Amino acid sequence: MIDIDSYAYSNHLKKIHPGEKLLFAMLTMAVCLTAPTVITPLIVLALMAGGIIFKAGIPARIFLKLMLVPLSFLLISVFTIAFSISTSPLGFWMAQTMNGLTVGIRYPDLITAVQLFLRSLGAVSCLYFLALTTPMTEIITVLHKLKVPVIITELMVLVYRFIFVFMETAITINNAQSSRLGYVSLKTSYRSLSRLFSALLGKVFVKSQELYNAMAARCYMGEIRVLSKKHPVSLRNYLLIAGLELPLILLNLLGRR
Amino acid sequence: MPEVILEAVDLDYFYPDNTNALRNINLQVKQGEKLTILGSNGAGKSTLFMQFNGLYHPTSGCIKYQGQAISYKNKALIELRKKVGIVFQDPDSQLFSSSVYQDISFGPLNLGLSEQEVEARVKQALIDTETTDLEYKPTHLLSYGQKKRVSIAGVLAMEPEVIIFDEPTAGLDPRHAREFMQLLKKLSDEGKTIIISTHDVDLAYSWSDRLVIMSRGEIIAHGEPSGLFLRPEVIERADLTLPWLLDMYCGLLEKGWLPPSTPVPKTKADLLLIIARVPKNIAKDS
Numbered sequence: 001m002i003d004i005d006s007y008a009y010s011n012h013l014k015k016i017h018p019g020e021k022l023l024f025a026m027l028t029m030a031v032c033l034t035a036p037t038v039i040t041p042l043i044v045l046a047l048m049a050g051g052i053i054f055k056a057g058i059p060a061r062i063f064l065k066l067m068l069v070p071l072s073f074l075l076i077s078v079f080t081i082a083f084s085i086s087t088s089p090l091g092f093w094m095a096q097t098m099n100g101l102t103v104g105i106r107y108p109d110l111i112t113a114v115q116l117f118l119r120s121l122g123a124v125s126c127l128y129f130l131a132l133t134t135p136m137t138e139i140i141t142v143l144h145k146l147k148v149p150v151i152i153t154e155l156m157v158l159v160y161r162f163i164f165v166f167m168e169t170a171i172t173i174n175n176a177q178s179s180r181l182g183y184v185s186l187k188t189s190y191r192s193l194s195r196l197f198s199a200l201l202g203k204v205f206v207k208s209q210e211l212y213n214a215m216a217a218r219c220y221m222g223e224i225r226v227l228s229k230k231h232p233v234s235l236r237n238y239l240l241i242a243g244l245e246l247p248l249i250l251l252n253l254l255g256r257r
Numbered sequence: 258m259p260e261v262i263l264e265a266v267d268l269d270y271f272y273p274d275n276t277n278a279l280r281n282i283n284l285q286v287k288q289g290e291k292l293t294i295l296g297s298n299g300a301g302k303s304t305l306f307m308q309f310n311g312l313y314h315p316t317s318g319c320i321k322y323q324g325q326a327i328s329y330k331n332k333a334l335i336e337l338r339k340k341v342g343i344v345f346q347d348p349d350s351q352l353f354s355s356s357v358y359q360d361i362s363f364g365p366l367n368l369g370l371s372e373q374e375v376e377a378r379v380k381q382a383l384i385d386t387e388t389t390d391l392e393y394k395p396t397h398l399l400s401y402g403q404k405k406r407v408s409i410a411g412v413l414a415m416e417p418e419v420i421i422f423d424e425p426t427a428g429l430d431p432r433h434a435r436e437f438m439q440l441l442k443k444l445s446d447e448g449k450t451i452i453i454s455t456h457d458v459d460l461a462y463s464w465s466d467r468l469v470i471m472s473r474g475e476i477i478a479h480g481e482p483s484g485l486f487l488r489p490e491v492i493e494r495a496d497l498t499l500p501w502l503l504d505m506y507c508g509l510l511e512k513g514w515l516p517p518s519t520p521v522p523k524t525k526a527d528l529l530l531i532i533a534r535v536p537k538n539i540a541k542d543s
Contacts, residue, residue: 005395006398009393009394009395011400014393099414111431130306135353135356136355137354137356137359137395157354157355158352158353160355161352161353161354161355161396161397163396164279164355164396165349165397194390207349207350210345210347210350211306211350211351211353212278212351213306213312213350214343214345214351214529215353216363216364217310217312217337217338217342217343217345218338218342218363218411218412218415219335219338219339219364219367219368219415220363220367221331223368224353224354224363225363225366225491226354226356226359226360226362226363226366227358227359227362227372227375227376227379228356228358228359229358229392229393239413247342251371
């Protein structure tokens, strides 16, 4: 997760307007999820892989590793859809009958499973494109501009910031514990971990009070207002998005018939 | 006689758990002065700072800004905080946003300034604290010293009259500590009133116009740095040491290598000049 975050700030597409990247990722995801054939998800997958590896300059190894993350979940659900168990051996495309029970794959189920698999993978690649190229702070800014309620965007700002503050604290405590053999056996590990969490909880309260004081000192009046760095809006990028999405939508419509 | 800008009058403060954090504090801060508050850990420096911009209410006594006791009504507090800024010790509790740019813009936007004005101020604050190259970095990827400079920028952008720095050089490397001192000099030249707290006796001695020494919630002494540091009982009581410059000066006097009437040096250059002017015979005799 931390890797994804660091790439978001250092990739080649970081200067592109976050709104354009968000639009591209979300549109493509919608197109991919509504695709009636397997061709669209495959194109989406290729498009996003190309965007992430060649345009954003993220190493292919990292991208592949990230794509493997949802694979285990995906395979489990796909297998349960593809395989059926029945007492009648009729209608199976590939099956094995044992003691009157037939375990096997029906052809339409197989198609559904493959489609679902590719569609999910395609959608995941769209989300990765967004996560790897756009810093969280900028996504929040776009959401704010899209009139998402302030309470949500403000919470996102604070949560995102404090994930890192508390992780740093947790790592420091963990190092201090490990260096004194706090995780030498299962028993000590349980004890150390419980102490780490209770120490962290205490810190959360202290930090939140300190943060409030520091914000009040800067005239905080109940609403977090910040200025964001302006990104140039590029007509070319909008044309590019239209140029990529329209054929895909057309392909979907044709596939429906 | 410069005007008193900020003042604590008979200030007492108890924490909710009844710890007596401040006892009978009387302190006048003059417009444009460079004031250092020295004291060991837990002496009450940070607590006093929180009183100065109304974050804590005194248990008894009051804080006056430009001769008027401050009001704790929301509007009045905002007005006070526009004038009195605090840079907190731990940048991780001050930076609330992961974006350097957004965090610095928070204060000035709260002042109700226009976007262009805020943009200009953020830019200037970034330049003043040498953080322009950090603009696009998220705060969690910055080093401690970098975070510290960003948190300073966040307060500078509000352009307060009085700026309070809680342990500003703690955790900074020597180069950035030196640059920070130059920034302080610049702010001071612009007429800002600056209050810092520190353990660094050398910095306190050579930088400040006036020193306040605190111990266990009380002000035990205040006055000109050279006068204060030559009172060993005060230094001892506050768990401090002599600045190296004064230590050296006292050593030289003791050995008889400087005539007893030598003025107290304020800087290293002063001391070198004094040594260069010492009549040769004194040096030879001893």
